[in-house]
Amino acid sequence: MTERSNPIMSCNHHLLLKIFLSLLGAALAICFIQLGALDFMKTLIESGYSGTSHHAIFVKPKMGANLNRLIIAPANSPLQYPITGFTVSPMQKSLIPGLALQAQKGEAYKVSLSVNKGVLSVEDLLDGDQVEGQGRSNLTISSSNLTQLNDLLSRVTYTSTIYHIKTSDLFHFTFEDHxxxxxxxxxxxxxxxxxxxxxDVNSQVTIVTKTFLRYEELNVLIKSIRMFYPRIKIIIADDSLKPEPITEKNIEHYIMPPTQGWFAGRNLAISQVTTKYFLWVDDDFVFLNGTRIESFVEIMEAVPELDILGGAVSGNQFYFKLKYEEGDEEEGGCLTRVKKEFHQPLPNFEDCILVDGVVNYFLGRTDAVRRVGFDPFLKRVGHSEFFMDGLGQLLVASCKGLSIGHQKHRPHGKYAYFRTQKKADGKRKVYHHFFKNYLKYLQF
Structure with a gap:
């Protein structure tokens, strides 16, 4: 396992699989068209999932589609049922919506229903109703009258028999060969x-930072904040060797054991935030005339799906995209950070783009960032690693015009000694990610 290797050689076995799946998808589409199943395909695409004639079909949903919404499949086969969106509480009886049979006229009708992790019942059974398996995992309903059969189907309930806070079951519904x-x-x-x-912004946002031995820079930062935001709360996590008091009003200064590290300090600072958002700044930044927290908030409020919104530091709008190929049971995946690449523009905001990671100057949605957290293993160097852990969990954007300044560098011999990552530390960090994130290839 190495940090830098040839990504094509490392991950080329995925390419053939992708080509095969693409060809398979094209072949299936042609078959559906030839069978005159255009309406059925439209239903599949809009819903994201369905199954018929012994086959389960999975289609990537449209961007922004709400798959928690209940969708009933029209009777392209004789069976009508909820495609997706049927959610129940564990071990609580729930009526299954939308079950029906749309069959041609016949002498008798019989449908079979089954589940794996629960039991099925028909509510308010009457004498003469032909229902077998009441209160069990397999249920059969029969009738010579289609209207009566559908009335019974409309009263079918499901109750899970195993308590779990987040799981699923698979419902089978059959009629004749369907x-x-x-x-x-x-x-x-x-x-x-x-x-x-x-x-106002003072009750919506908390400014947070982590400091170590750089009190001169920290005080410059605080003074610049107070020039523009005299009442906003500031939270400081401090793991300096000899902490110095900070007596400014509306500042919470948390003293940590010495040299606990960069990400441990971030965790501590953000754990104390009580506002909806926090603004992360480094302790050697400086607020400028153009530093407007309100601009961050306006965008985040307009796009509630956003979790992190990054700006620019001294004109550097640093952002990146993470390219990840999942591993398998035999070997880990491949992860590459690509600077200055983005996914697409943020809709309705021409100066903003959707990315996977941003600079150390960002507005974060407090609850979302807490769910991901910062790995305290990373003491000296760490930034992209947070966005690695948040991949697929955090929606991240970067915008032009959201700027802050950077102070001039001041020499700190002792600070540099602790801050500079040693070669052995770098190796340990790479090995840590190979194990923690199940990787075989990592390139920053």
């Missing part, structure tokens, strides 16, 4: 955690 499957999401309800929206 079979469909659809997922049942089993999820314990969560309680909302709300933040006071506040009246």
């Amino acid at each position: 079979e469909v499957m659809f997922p049942i999401t089993i999820r314990r309800q969560t309680i909302p955690v709300l933040y006071d929206p506040g009246n």
Whole structure:
């Protein structure tokens, strides 16, 4: 395992798989068209999942599609059922919406229903109703009258029998030679955690930073903040060898054991934030006339899906994209950081782009960043590693015009000794990521 290797040689086995899947998808599309199943394909694409005639079909959903929304499949086969969006609480009885049979006229009708992690029942059974398996995992409903059969199907309930806060079951629904499957999401309800929206930026945002031995720079930062935001709260995590007092008003100064490190300090500082957002700054930054926290907040409020919004430091709008290929059971994945690449522009904001990582000057949504956290193993050097851990969990953007300054460098012999990453530290960090993130290839 090495930090730098040939990514093509390391991960080329994924390329053939991608080509095969693309060709398979094209072949299936041609088959569907020839079979006259255009309406069915449209339903699949809009929903993201379906299953019919013994086959499960998975289609990538449109960007922004809400797959938690209940979608009922029209009877392209004789069976009508919820494609997706059916969510139940664990071990609580729930009515299954949308079950129906749309069959041609016949002498008798019989449908079979089954699940793996629960039991099925028909509510309010009457004498003469032909239902077998009531309260078990396999249920059969029969009738000579299609209207009566559909009335029974409309009263079918599901109850999971295993307690788990987040799992799923698979529902099988068959009639003659037709079979469909659809997922049942089993999820314990969560309680909302709300933040006071506040009246102004002072009640919406907390400024947070981590310091070590650089009190001269820290005081310059604080003075510049107070020039523009005299009432905003500042939180400082400090693991200096000999901490110095900070007596400014509305500042929370948290003293850590010495040399605990960069990410441990970030965790501590953000753990104390009580506002909806926090603004991360380094202790040697300086607020300028053009440093406007309100501009960050306006964009984040307009795009509630955003978790992190980055700006520019002394004109440097640093951002990057992470290219990740997942590993398998035999070997880990491949991860490459590509600077100055982005996914696409942020809709409705022409100066903003969607990325995977930004500079050390960003507005973060407090609850989202806390869920990812900062790995305290990283003591001397760490930044991109946070965005690695947040890949797929945090929606990140970078915008022009959100600027802050950087102070002139001041020599600090002791600071440089602790701050500079030694060769052995670099190796340990790489090995750490190979294990923690299950990688075989890593390139920054």
